[in-house]
Amino acid sequence: MIPLLLEGFESAFLPCSLILLIPGAAAAIAARQESNSALSGFVAGSLVFAWLRFSGRGGDLPLGLVALLLAVSVVLLVIPLVRRLNLVSGAGGLLTGIATGVLWEPCVSTEFGALLAELPDRGASGFGLTAVYMAGVLAPVLLLGAVLHLIPSPALILARPVMLFAGAGVLAMLAVATAAGLTDNIIGQLVEWSIT
Amino acid sequence: MKRGQWIAIFVIVVAAVGLVATNLGAGDDAEVVAQPAAEQPAADQPPTKAAGTAPRSETPPFFGQAGDLVELDGWLQSDATAFSDFDGTVRVVQFWTLSCINCKRTIPNLSALYAEFEPQGLEMIGVHSPEFDFEKDPVTIQQAAIDLNVTWPIALDTEKKNFRSWQEGRRFWPRTFVLDQNGEIRFDRIGEGAYEDLNATVAYLIQNGP
Numbered sequence: 433m434i435p436l437l438l439e440g441f442e443s444a445f446l447p448c449s450l451i452l453l454i455p456g457a458a459a460a461i462a463a464r465q466e467s468n469s470a471l472s473g474f475v476a477g478s479l480v481f482a483w484l485r486f487s488g489r490g491g492d493l494p495l496g497l498v499a500l501l502l503a504v505s506v507v508l509l510v511i512p513l514v515r516r517l518n519l520v521s522g523a524g525g526l527l528t529g530i531a532t533g534v535l536w537e538p539c540v541s542t543e544f545g546a547l548l549a550e551l552p553d554r555g556a557s558g559f560g561l562t563a564v565y566m567a568g569v570l571a572p573v574l575l576l577g578a579v580l581h582l583i584p585s586p587a588l589i590l591a592r593p594v595m596l597f598a599g600a601g602v603l604a605m606l607a608v609a610t611a612a613g614l615t616d617n618i619i620g621q622l623v624e625w626s627i628t
Numbered sequence: 629m630k631r632g633q634w635i636a637i638f639v640i641v642v643a644a645v646g647l648v649a650t651n652l653g654a655g656d657d658a659e660v661v662a663q664p665a666a667e668q669p670a671a672d673q674p675p676t677k678a679a680g681t682a683p684r685s686e687t688p689p690f691f692g693q694a695g696d697l698v699e700l701d702g703w704l705q706s707d708a709t710a711f712s713d714f715d716g717t718v719r720v721v722q723f724w725t726l727s728c729i730n731c732k733r734t735i736p737n738l739s740a741l742y743a744e745f746e747p748q749g750l751e752m753i754g755v756h757s758p759e760f761d762f763e764k765d766p767v768t769i770q771q772a773a774i775d776l777n778v779t780w781p782i783a784l785d786t787e788k789k790n791f792r793s794w795q796e797g798r799r800f801w802p803r804t805f806v807l808d809q810n811g812e813i814r815f816d817r818i819g820e821g822a823y824e825d826l827n828a829t830v831a832y833l834i835q836n837g838p
Contacts, residue, residue, distance in 0.1 A: 446729055447727070447729075448728075448729070485798070486798060487798075488797045488798050537759065537800075537801075538800075539728075539729060539730050540730050540800050540801065540802070540818055540819030540820065541730055541733075541819055541820050541821070542819065542820045542821030542822075543821075544819060545730075545800075545817065545818045545819020545820055545821055545822075546819075546821065546822075548798070548800065548818045548819065549816075549817070549818055552798075616759070616760055616761070617760075617761060619760065620759070620760025620761050620762055620763075621762075623727055623760060624727070624760070624762045627727055
């Protein structure tokens with residue numbers, strides 16, 4: 433399991449993980465003091481839908497629906513600005529996670545490649561091993577969540593408007609881009625920048 | 629989640645960073661240390677030169693008849709006009725794209741394999757199926773082939789029709805197949821690794837036929 437976890441962690445720093453990490457970070461930032469709820473939902477949504485797709489059990493949603501999920505997640509993540517609602521932030525993170533779990537095309541190194549070959553025939557153990565790999569990939573987002581919780585509350589309160597604008601703005605742009613069928617163009621541009 | 633739990637996550641992630649850094653560092657060191665000539669590479673480490681590959685001892689499994697490569701946008705580094713031009717040969721067919729890091733990491737082994745078995749009739753075909761728009765330009769693909777030392781024929785699958793038809797349901801880069809002389813798939817690998825199995829399968833088919 434350790435090699436799989438480390439391989440996932442290595443992938444976190446490769447362009448193929450941008451589509452997973454950027455929305456995850458955006459959801460955590462947009463949720464501000466509720467980032468733990470948003471991140472929990474995000475991890476659950478992305479894991480389940482990535483596992484469904486990679487194991488051939490479904491999970492391929494139409495892009496229009498993915499865009500809608502992202503748009504609704506923006507609304508849900510913005511709501512706690514007025515009222516602190518753990519469940520609403522968690523739901524926002526969950527929808528963001530589902531959307532990115534559908535859009536994500538992973539790097540496939542040695543350990544994960546071996547797992548993918550067996551995934552259609554594995555049940556719960558396959559889901560568990562996918563979770564191990566994704567724990568590595570999502571480590572930077574979890575780290576961000578930890579950092580957000582280490583920031584003193586007064587500073588977090590001051591930063592709220594900026595965090596809301598940045599996080600929700602990224603997710604809203606991604607929703608529009610997905611609806612317009614431009615997700616690949618945007619990710620492709622990020623990938624091109626990162627390799628040149 | 630309480631602050632203490634988040635601190636625990638922070639510590640775990642930082643520890644993981646340390647582990648990965650140590651792991652990567654060890655890999656770098658290993659490249660510097662000269663290896664005995666007779667030492668075989670580990671199964672998941674790509675060899676960098678041909679090494680007299682031994683064939684597998686057992687008959688390679690059958691994964692079904694391979695499909696055709698259709699509606700291509702042309703070929704690079706080949707006079708071929710159709711996939712059928714390679715009929716009757718042992719073929720390594722890899723679906724790849726030029727910015728895919730895992731595809732790049734498989735190339736040293738493919739180069740060594742091609743150098744060793746191409747004189748004995750092995751054909752290798754890289755089916756370039758671009759993930760992003762900037763990977764679609766044939767000039768960019770040709771330059772990448774030069775930079776990456778890809779010397780074998782490249783089939784241009786710009787609209788990914790073959791990428792999809794050869795990988796129904798689950799699609800990944802890279803995906804490597806070995807086809808025997810009858811067009812049957814005898815090796816199928818998602819991602820990196822399994823180099824020893826790949827090479828031994830090719831050696832078996834070249835030496836023993838299908």
